[in-house]
Amino acid sequence: MSLIKSTIITLPHLHGIGCIYLDSSINPELDPQKLPKYQTVQKADINELLDHLGHCLTSVKKYPQGKIPENERTKFLNNQVIGFFYSELKKLVDSLNPENLLEHLISYHEAIYKPIPSVKQL
Known part of the structure; x- marks a missing residue:
């Protein structure tokens, strides 16, 4: 599976507060289209x-x-x-x-x- 489509990373040093969403359906700004x-x-x-x-x-x-x-x-x-x-x-x-x-x-x-x-x- 592609990282863009499937990965959600929770940063441990933020104690679960912040997430980086690499799914373009959640964060459309990450859409890889040119x-x-x-x-x-x-x-x-x-x-x-x-x-x-x-x-x-x-x-x-x-x-x-x-x-x-x-x-x-x-x-x-x-x-x-x-x-x-x-x-x-x-x-x-x-x-x-x-x-x-x-x-x-x-x-x-x-x-x-x-x-x-x-x-x-x-």
Whole structure:
């Protein structure tokens, strides 16, 4: 039997108080699967998207450069900016291969929220 699946060690110097669980069903952080490395969004990527948005608004939709009047900002953001980024996201999702996509996305999600610890204090 694998250590990961079957071993529970009680440390004698803790008088039975602390246990190290090596069973991934008890301690999911010990799951040996390879998660992708977590990567934060880079400033360059954000700037590229904002440049693309600016080009679309000024060149394609012919909005003039400058400050948007305060009473029009919410409508502009909802209709133009969110609409632009939604259509970009839709294009990206449509371009993805659906085979194993859910598993792939879940592994990236887990890499964000569940880093595998190297040492855990009791």
